[in-house]
């Protein structure tokens with residue numbers, strides 16, 4: 252009984268911890284998942300590709316939602332653009348898993364490329380604004 256209780260306490264801690272992540276920390280998770288996918292393609296390891304894609308498809312949300320981490324002058328534009336980038340990144344991640352399961356690795360790789368363009372597209376608009 253105590254073990255069961257401790258297990259649930261542990262789960263609660265994890266889910267709570269996820270809610271406490273900043274935008275940067277969420278991005279770091281997504282980033283290592285992206286590298287895992289790349290590694291999977293390079294090493295011809297399907298399992299790594301699928302694992303990375305699933306991590307991206309269900310990545311946690313940053314604490315308090317993403318908008319507060321965005322430069323105030325860019326928030327309205329971010330709200331407009333976010334759904335498109337989300338679709339490009341999440342949608343592709345889901346597609347990658349599906350295509351891998353169907354044995355269509357070349358198409359999965361194309362999707363991976365498209366997903367990366369989503370990452371970079373959003374960064375170009377909303378990250379490192381001073382460096383553009």
Ligand code: HEC
Pocket residue numbers: 274275278279281282285307320321333336337340366367369370371373374377378379
């Ligand atoms: C909807 C917009 C958006 C998308 C899509 C997006 N990012 Fe980001 N990313 C950002 C913003 C904004 C920051 C800066 C966050 C900050 O510094 O608070 C960032 C920061 C980062 C960072 C730097 C983290 C750090 O430690 O400073 C990495 C790495 C990163 N993103 C990787 C990715 C990858 C990989 C993807 C695609 C799988 C991706 N991002 C998709 C908006 C996005």
